[in-house]
Every structure is written in C-alpha cells, then in structure tokens.
Amino acid sequence: MSKDFELRKNISLVSDKERDDFKEALTALNTHADLRFYGDRNDKPFVGGVSYWFKQDEIHQATHVHGGPAFLTWHRELCNRFERLLSFASEKIENNKMSLHYWDWNEDPSSLFTSGFMGNSIGEAGDPWLSANFYNPYPKNENYRGLHAFDTDHTNPADPPISLTREKKEGTLKGYMTKVQVPFYSDQNIIESENFGQMRLKLEHVHNYAHDYIGGTIGDPHTSFRDPFVFLIHSNVDRLFAAWQLRKGKEFEYRLDPDKVYGCEIDTVAKGSTSPRITVGIRTLLSPWCGKGYPYDSTKKHVAGEMEEPGVNDVRPWTYPENWHRDPTRPEERPKNSLDPSIVIPRLYDNFPDGFEYNYHPGVKA
Numbered sequence: 001m002s003k004d005f006e007l008r009k010n011i012s013l014v015s016d017k018e019r020d021d022f023k024e025a026l027t028a029l030n031t032h033a034d035l036r037f038y039g040d041r042n043d044k045p046f047v048g049g050v051s052y053w054f055k056q057d058e059i060h061q062a063t064h065v066h067g068g069p070a071f072l073t074w075h076r077e078l079c080n081r082f083e084r085l086l087s088f089a090s091e092k093i094e095n096n097k098m099s100l101h102y103w104d105w106n107e108d109p110s111s112l113f114t115s116g117f118m119g120n121s122i123g124e125a126g127d128p129w130l131s132a133n134f135y136n137p138y139p140k141n142e143n144y145r146g147l148h149a150f151d152t153d154h155t156n157p158a159d160p161p162i163s164l165t166r167e168k169k170e171g172t173l174k175g176y177m178t179k180v181q182v183p184f185y186s187d188q189n190i191i192e193s194e195n196f197g198q199m200r201l202k203l204e205h206v207h208n209y210a211h212d213y214i215g216g217t218i219g220d221p222h223t224s225f226r227d228p229f230v231f232l233i234h235s236n237v238d239r240l241f242a243a244w245q246l247r248k249g250k251e252f253e254y255r256l257d258p259d260k261v262y263g264c265e266i267d268t269v270a271k272g273s274t275s276p277r278i279t280v281g282i283r284t285l286l287s288p289w290c291g292k293g294y295p296y297d298s299t300k301k302h303v304a305g306e307m308e309e310p311g312v313n314d315v316r317p318w319t320y321p322e323n324w325h326r327d328p329t330r331p332e333e334r335p336k337n338s339l340d341p342s343i344v345i346p347r348l349y350d351n352f353p354d355g356f357e358y359n360y361h362p363g364v365k366a
Helices: 016-031 054-063 071-092 175-178 187-189 196-216 229-245 252-258
Strands: 120-122 166-167
Touching: 016 071, 016 187, 054 071, 071 196, 071 229, 175 196, 187 196, 196 229, 229 252
Parallel strands: none
Antiparallel strands: 120 166
16 A cells, blocks of 8 residues: 555544645645746747646646546546645645545535635635635736636636636535435445446546536536645545445455456547547556657557547646656656556545445554
C-alpha cells in the first residue's frame, strides 16, 4: 500500500487547522509565483504560464474519459497528481504535509460553504476564491475565460474564468436524487457490486448527480474543474472505489491485482474518434500525461495499450517544449494505462463505509 501521503480525511471532520491548511494550499496553487508551469500565455502552439490550479481544468478539458471503463482510473490518476501538487504547495507556504480530503456525499455539505472555506453555496462563489483570482468578474481586457467552455474567443487556460457559481440543492444528495426520481446507489450498493463494471456504473451515476446537486460551474462537466469543491467530490469517488477493492475475504483479493481487478473490461481500448463519442478503455494510455504519438518511434508497431485516446489535446508540459513524459529523470511521468500498479493500489483513507470488513490498510477503521 502507498505510504507516501497522509490520510485523506472526511473534510467535515478535520480540525480547523487542517481545514485552513487545505484552503491555503489550494489558494497557493493559483497565487504563489513558484507554482506555475513554464512559459507564457501567448506561447504557440502550446500555451504556457498556467498556474498549477488552472492546469487541472486544462487537463480535464483535453480528454474524454466519462462514460467508459477508464472513468474511475483516469480520475484516480488526476487526484493522485493533484495531491502531489497540494503537498508541494503546502511545503512552499511552510504548512504541514497535505492530503486530498473528501466530502462524504451522504452528508449535507452546507457547513463547508463559508467565506472562510469553500465560498458561497448559491450564486457567485465569492471569497476565498474571488480574492485569490480563481475567477474575475471584471476583467480589464480580453484575457479571461467565458461562462461556457466552448467560448472560442476566451479559452486560454492561463486566464481566470469570468465567473464561478454554485446552485446547491437543499438537503442531501440522496434527497435531491429521490426528488428528481433517479436511483441513488448507497455506499453499500456500490461496495456490494460483484465486479468492476457494475461498480463503476453505479459510482459514476451517483457522481454525475453530485455535480448536478452542487450545480453552477461544477454542474457543467466542461467547466467543473474550475471549482475547488470538485476535488472533494472526486476524492470521495476514489474512496468508494478503494473500499470496493479492499473488501475483506479471499474472494476479493483479486481487486488489488492489475491483471484481474477489471474483469471482462481488462482488454478494452478507446473507441470512437470524435468527442464526445469516445470511450476510454483500460488499456488506453492515460491522457494527456502520455503525450501524443506514443511510443514516439515510427519503426515500432503500435499495439493496444500503447496508444493515447483519439482526439485528445496536447497539454504542456507533456508536449513540446518540455516533454516531461519522455524525460528519463522524471520516472513518475512515464506513459501508463490503468493496469499500472500506481493506479490499481489506492491511497489511504481515514474511514470506509460501515457494514463490511476491509483488508488491512493504514487508517481504515477496524
């Protein structure tokens, strides 16, 4: 099991100090001068100068991973990489080591939406994100991103969006889904799933409505990663994926084996050629971190598991001029698919849903 990070905790139960540290690390990702990728917003053909925070939205925009076998695994990789950035940011501002905490979506998160933490739950998000330039409703020039992800005149990822909004529904996520008359799969329903395919379909379904439940910017899949709350949602998605994997019993041990965990979906590859009619398979290289054209050698035959998803956009620094994915001094940036052990083995969580026994994992409630 991974021991490189502290526990990911239920954000509603952490101490005030831990919550403040989490907020400050998030803020630093967009405000600290050292936490920007190389280059300038006017670089061609690939934009540079993007903050570590806005890079997440650029990455999410570049790919088409929803509704397919790699939905959970791609987002696990995104969360793990983001957690590394959080930890790096916390070191820069001399805070404690940082983990990517989660929102337990069985709880009403209203208490999290304050000016001291996640901002407003209705309307413009406000502080702390407004003052940290996570969005700018009054730009002095044309350097901003529009309300819509496909505003072709305002798509530069180095620029702040013109707006960041929420429209949180009353009560809990389950209550909202019941009201709109769609199935709500409980944590138990998800963990009891017999195989990976059944589990991921249930988990992605509830995840989709979690986005709708918060609403506003996060309710649109094409703009959702402009809102910091999105990572609290996805850390919880990953927690439930991890809980399914770690269920105790010899019949469940295969769920930590890269060659067995995905069952009949293990040999899936990307299908389709035009967004959004693309599904990403388990053997598809995880984009955009793999770059385009892997294995980069025209004399080597391309085989399933050595190709990126079709239609993906190149994103720096995994393209020219940095090409991190080709840099032997950066082994953590090597191209990989969902079979990689770093994807299969989950991070550490403070607690998993009651009603099941789990294999030993540091931090899991006995």
